[in-house]
Amino acid sequence: MIKNFIEACIFDLDGVVVDTAKYHFIAWKALAEELGFEFTHEDNERLKGVSRMASLEILLEIGGLQFPEREKLAMAEKKNTLYVSYIEKMTPQEILPGVPEFLQELKNNRIKIALGSASKNAPMILDRIQLTEMFDAVVDGNSITEAKPNPEVFLKGAERLGVLPENCVVFEDAIAGVEAARNAGMRCIGIGDPETLGFADLVIPGFDGFTLEKLKTPL
Ligand code: BG6
Ligand code: MG
Numbered sequence: 433m434i435k436n437f438i439e440a441c442i443f444d445l446d447g448v449v450v451d452t453a454k455y456h457f458i459a460w461k462a463l464a465e466e467l468g469f470e471f472t473h474e475d476n477e478r479l480k481g482v483s484r485m486a487s488l489e490i491l492l493e494i495g496g497l498q499f500p501e502r503e504k505l506a507m508a509e510k511k512n513t514l515y516v517s518y519i520e521k522m523t524p525q526e527i528l529p530g531v532p533e534f535l536q537e538l539k540n541n542r543i544k545i546a547l548g549s550a551s552k553n554a555p556m557i558l559d560r561i562q563l564t565e566m567f568d569a570v571v572d573g574n575s576i577t578e579a580k581p582n583p584e585v586f587l588k589g590a591e592r593l594g595v596l597p598e599n600c601v602v603f604e605d606a607i608a609g610v611e612a613a614r615n616a617g618m619r620c621i622g623i624g625d626p627e628t629l630g631f632a633d634l635v636i637p638g639f640d641g642f643t644l645e646k647l648k649t650p651l
Pocket of ligand 2: 444445446447448480481604605606609
């Protein structure tokens, strides 16, 4: 393998391309309040990168509550309805700084681009922020059966692009996501705090001022 050879980049969505954590927070908090307990920003950190139903399990654990499966499905549905009412109104202004420029640089250099997200709402978000056509492949919560840190979402992305895992670089903000990239045999750039994501190949605060050259040097 050529160390700096990059054929494709695979992006997580929530926390990497857009900051949807704030909308997830509002919606989960509303559910918690309805159930009679407090849900904090700190609690919300635990839900990053975690699937909808697994997030609900964590929320109920925080509240010390248990419910039968049927009621849990109804709760997840209710949370999602509120969440969707927020993301429906998203605009391209909510794309995180530097993301469009970096995607364009990848395109100019013929590097393929995929989305690898746990969210079932990913297609709607991409549509609202008008980024759908930048992606050569979209793998989201509707097309996977295993949650991160299982590598399925990223391996499917590579397969759809027709690229070998070792020639892909993943961009992730969640610990489970960085682990999923590792498990897929891909290099990974953490977006966020080096203290949390230190086991990624490189950690950057965001895409503002980030270039392909900066990506290639440390890998
Ligand atoms: C991930 C988010 O991208 O998607 C999680 O980081 C979220 O917080 C998960 O729970 C599932 O999202 P959705 O939109 O399918 O409920
Ligand atoms: Mg994320």
